[in-house]
Amino acid sequence: MRNSALILAIAPLVFAIAACGENSGQTANTSGTPGSNPAAPATRNRWDNIKSRGQVICGVSGEVPGFSFVGTDGKYSGIDVDVCRAIAAALFDNPDAVEFRNLNSKERFTALQTGEVDILSRNTTWTLSRDTSVGLEFAPVVFYDGQAIMVRKNSNIKSLADLKDKAICVQTGTTTEQNLADQMRKRGITYKPVVFEDVNVTFATYAQGRCDGITADRSALVSRGTILPKPEDNVILNEVISSEPLAPAVAKGDARWGDAVKWVVYSLVKAEELGITSQNVGQFTASTDPDIKRFLGTEGNLGEGLGLTNDFAARIIKHVGNYAEVYDRNLGPKTKLNLARGQNQLWSKGGLLYSPPFR
Amino acid sequence: MTNLKPSIWRDVRFWRIALQLVAVLLAAVVVVILWGNLQRNLRQLGISFGFDFLKQQASFDIGETLISYKPTDTYSHALWVGLINSLRVAIAGIFLTTIIGISAGIARLSDNWLVRNITMVYVEIFRNTPLLLQLLFWYFAVFLSFPRTENKISLWGFIGVSQNGLELPWFTLSPEFSALLLGLTFYTGAFIAEIVRGGIQSVAKGQWEAARSLGLKPGLVMRLVIFPQALRVIIPPLTSQYLNLTKNTSLAIAIGYPDIYFVASTTFNQTGKAVEVILLIMLTYLTLSLTISVVMNLFNRTVQIKER
Numbered sequence: 001m002r003n004s005a006l007i008l009a010i011a012p013l014v015f016a017i018a019a020c021g022e023n024s025g026q027t028a029n030t031s032g033t034p035g036s037n038p039a040a041p042a043t044r045n046r047w048d049n050i051k052s053r054g055q056v057i058c059g060v061s062g063e064v065p066g067f068s069f070v071g072t073d074g075k076y077s078g079i080d081v082d083v084c085r086a087i088a089a090a091l092f093d094n095p096d097a098v099e100f101r102n103l104n105s106k107e108r109f110t111a112l113q114t115g116e117v118d119i120l121s122r123n124t125t126w127t128l129s130r131d132t133s134v135g136l137e138f139a140p141v142v143f144y145d146g147q148a149i150m151v152r153k154n155s156n157i158k159s160l161a162d163l164k165d166k167a168i169c170v171q172t173g174t175t176t177e178q179n180l181a182d183q184m185r186k187r188g189i190t191y192k193p194v195v196f197e198d199v200n201v202t203f204a205t206y207a208q209g210r211c212d213g214i215t216a217d218r219s220a221l222v223s224r225g226t227i228l229p230k231p232e233d234n235v236i237l238n239e240v241i242s243s244e245p246l247a248p249a250v251a252k253g254d255a256r257w258g259d260a261v262k263w264v265v266y267s268l269v270k271a272e273e274l275g276i277t278s279q280n281v282g283q284f285t286a287s288t289d290p291d292i293k294r295f296l297g298t299e300g301n302l303g304e305g306l307g308l309t310n311d312f313a314a315r316i317i318k319h320v321g322n323y324a325e326v327y328d329r330n331l332g333p334k335t336k337l338n339l340a341r342g343q344n345q346l347w348s349k350g351g352l353l354y355s356p357p358f359r
Numbered sequence: 360m361t362n363l364k365p366s367i368w369r370d371v372r373f374w375r376i377a378l379q380l381v382a383v384l385l386a387a388v389v390v391v392i393l394w395g396n397l398q399r400n401l402r403q404l405g406i407s408f409g410f411d412f413l414k415q416q417a418s419f420d421i422g423e424t425l426i427s428y429k430p431t432d433t434y435s436h437a438l439w440v441g442l443i444n445s446l447r448v449a450i451a452g453i454f455l456t457t458i459i460g461i462s463a464g465i466a467r468l469s470d471n472w473l474v475r476n477i478t479m480v481y482v483e484i485f486r487n488t489p490l491l492l493q494l495l496f497w498y499f500a501v502f503l504s505f506p507r508t509e510n511k512i513s514l515w516g517f518i519g520v521s522q523n524g525l526e527l528p529w530f531t532l533s534p535e536f537s538a539l540l541l542g543l544t545f546y547t548g549a550f551i552a553e554i555v556r557g558g559i560q561s562v563a564k565g566q567w568e569a570a571r572s573l574g575l576k577p578g579l580v581m582r583l584v585i586f587p588q589a590l591r592v593i594i595p596p597l598t599s600q601y602l603n604l605t606k607n608t609s610l611a612i613a614i615g616y617p618d619i620y621f622v623a624s625t626t627f628n629q630t631g632k633a634v635e636v637i638l639l640i641m642l643t644y645l646t647l648s649l650t651i652s653v654v655m656n657l658f659n660r661t662v663q664i665k666e667r
Contacts, residue, residue, distance in 0.1 A: 106624055110633055113404055134631035135404035167422075172612070172621065173628045181420040181430045193420045194535065194615040197624070201495075205615065208503040210522055210534065252405055 046254045047307065050118055055097045058084035059117035062102035063199050065223045066330045066337045067123050067143075076100050079330045080121040082320050083142055083248050087119065087264050089319040090312040105173030106197060109134050112251050119261060121248040123217065125175045136249040137258045140265045144343040144352050146240035147179050148218040150225060153235050155212055160187060160239050167192045169211035171202045179242040180215050203228065213237075217244050219331070219339060226336045256307050263306055267313040269355040270295060271322035273346055278321040281314055295358045302358055313358070323353065397634065412630045413438075419625050421617045423533055434626050441622030442643060448539055448618065449605040449647070455544040456604060457597075460551025465581065467556045478552065485549035491610055494542040498614040501541075502534035535616040539608070547604045554596045558589035590662045598655035602648050609644070619643060 050056055060068035060080050068078040085095040103111050103122060112120045113135060123145075124130075126138045149168070151157040157166070160183065170177050172195050184191055194211055196202040203224050206214040216224070218236065225231050248265065250258050271277070274292055276284050285296055293299035297310030304310055320326060331339045345351025367373050401408055413435040420430055421440055425447060428440045466478040485493070503522055506512065511521035519526035524534040532540075562585050570584040611618035620640060627636040 106628060109628075109631060113406075113633075114400075129629070129631065133406065135406045169615075172625050177419045177625060178629060181418055184420070185430055191420070193422045195422065195612070195617060195621060195625075196615045197612045197621075201613065201615075204499065205503065208499060208522075209507060210503050253403055 046115070046118060046251075047257045047260075050091065050257070054092060055099055056084060056088050056091065057099045057101060057116070057118045058087075059103045059108055059111050059120045059122055060084070060100050061105075061122045061199075062100070064123060064220055065226060066219065066335060066339070067223065068100075068121070077330065079143060079326055080123060080248075082326045082330065083121045083265065083268075084119065086268060086316045086320040086326075087261060089315045090260070090264050090267070090308055093309075093315050093319075095319040104197065104199075105171060108173075109136065112136065112249065115251070118257070119248055119250050123220065123246045124249055125217075125244045126247045126249075127175060130249075135252045137252045139248040139250070139258070139261045140269075141245040141247045141352075142265060142268075143219065143246040145217040145219050145244040145246050147176055147215060147242040147244055148221055148240055149213045149215045149237045150206075150221045150234050151213045151237060153233050157212060157237070159237060160184070160241070161189060163191055163213055164189050165191065166212035167194050167210060169202050169206045169214040170195045171199050171216065172197055174216075175242070175244065176215055176217070183241040199224070215241075217246070219246075219337075222337050222339055260306050260308060264312070264316060266355040266358075267295075267316050268320075268323040268326060269346070269353045270358060271313065271317045272324045272353075273348070273355060276317055276322060277325055278317055278319070281317045285314065291358075300359075401634075406631065408634065410635055412626075412632055412635070415630070417626070417629075419629070421622065422615075423536065423617055434630070437622050437626065438619060438639070441617060441619035444616070445605075445608050445611070445618040445620075446647075448536065448543065448608045448611070448616070451540055452543045452547070452604050452608070453601050455540070456547040456551060456600075459544060459548035460600075461555050463548060463552035464555025464559065467552060468559060481545075482549045482552050485545050486553070490542065490546050490607055491613060493546055494538060494610055494614050497538035497542045498534065502538050505534075533616075535611075535614055538614050539611050539616045543604050543607055546607075547600050550600050550603075551597060554593055554600065555589070558591075558593035559585060561592045562588045587662070591664065594655065594659040594662060598652060598659070601651050601655065605647055605651060606644055 058081075060076065060078075062068050062070050062076070064078070064080075066078055068076060068080040071077055081100065084098045084100070088097040089095040091097070101111070101117055103117070103120070105122075108120055108122055108124065109130070111117050120136075121142075123143070125145075126141065130136050131138060149160070149163070151163075157163060168180065168191055170180060170193050177193070177195065180193065194205065196205065203214065205211060207228055214221070218240065221236050225234055225236075228234060248261060250261055252258075274284075274295065276292070276296075281296075284292055285298055287293060287296075287298075290299060294302055296314045297303050297312065301310050303312045306312070309315070321329070327341065327344065328334065331337050341351065343352045345353065347354040398408070414433055416431055417434045417437040418430050419437070421428055421437065421444075423444060424440050425443050426440060428436065463478045463481060466474050467482065469475045469478075502524065505521050508521040508523040511519040511523075511526065513519055517528050522534060523531065524537050525532040559581075566584055566588060567580065570580040575583065608618055609620040612621045612624065623636050623640050627633055630636075
């Protein structure tokens, strides 16, 4: 009897101790993967933590060529990846001071909220509710996208209306699910969504012919389309069913960190506007134009105001390049994706990219 | 003279109660600390805790529904639809897996070499590979490899098999549902087969001999004498397998079947209410599991030896 009482008493004790350990882990917000640096305490001291860690922990997808993708050499590349590299360049003068973590679309916000990653640069659409109820702080848009539908060329589907009663493959955890439902409801078209958690399974199911169409951001369709078994057999419908401004995001609560990320993104745009590239940035440091001098930090102390060095923009351009260079490297005509710049052109060239002044 | 009343510290009755009190207290403290921690973290992120979102409009579609559902319905209604979808797989799965498991379990002990070994191969393959892998296999390698619906294969004139699933005369089972159902059925069936085999082998040899000496045919020996006794051993582990099957239905999202876990995921994604949604899912599966346990325990009582 006595023994069983003891066991009864000890079992919850062991549980309590285990739970305590877990709890203290949570307060420090170290939900890191084993063997990697624990990320910062939630939000308050993120800035100091990143600095003392000497590394930015960046949440990416890792599954979308052109945005974030692990190449055959094991290296990450893509426009989302380059945003993180630019931040590392600004902070540490070293674009490789980044640890990338692959997140699926469902776990990404929790990873940011709990502090597992410092920044989410993972083709994430900026929406009001994500700003408020999810508690994110969005940086400027790095890619203006829109949701579209891809179908097989030989399917005789030419518009959304042709998809009546057809199966459409969708990935969960994104804005696409709701957008599709909204559009179809608006037009009174019934359809059958087949929803998956994994992006690879979603596209594989479409490729196998289970779904007549597949929906995602246009860029993602183009990008994933290049790795389908027969890319040329598929076509993206012209109808764009939503606007999807993709932006990096940080957790609410540390304004300094949010500001830094914001202005790093603006630096990329501003550099293109001023015509500064990774090739010619050296010559520009000798410029006498006060605008350029302030931007590159040879005059004034804008960078220090951000908690960075004054030459942070120069560092970014030196290591990562300006927006045009980043875009061309990852999505431009020389890549398989060959996406036209469209809305992602500078405002002065008819696009939507605009940087507030650096002064 | 010695004091006959022992000190309270040496009284086993005191310790029995005191230790339990301490344990309960500690557990309560942990819950309070965790709750406080959660509240603090949520407040820091400016997120509020509450279940009001359940009354909001869901705005997403669900591919397969048994009850009527449209995107303008509430999240709570969407969750109901998901729960019913989960139950549909779980109930059909438990029914089918019992048949397959018992058949395979008995076949494992068959006198026929071929039958015995075929079931052994089945049991060993299905028991020893991961369920997720099997589900993907059923989905991609089996159902999605069938011809397109225009040139469906016709079985016995009334079952159509195509990429659109199993078309029966009165309704169609989607490939997602079919793959999930068959995957769960055959996976769990392999475990049940072993449980049944063990149960049958646990019946004393004398029972076989006694039954045979009564002149019963082999089938009747099993049905009337051996199996009812084996059930006493079979039911408790069988309950665990039913629970496993029910909980494993949550893998549905891997192959696109809209179960409750899928609906909850989308709800979580659209509302950002991670803690609330996880709590709801935990409660749901807990309720399902406890219900199955209660039913099986009642059934177990009826097959136990009645001591008079």
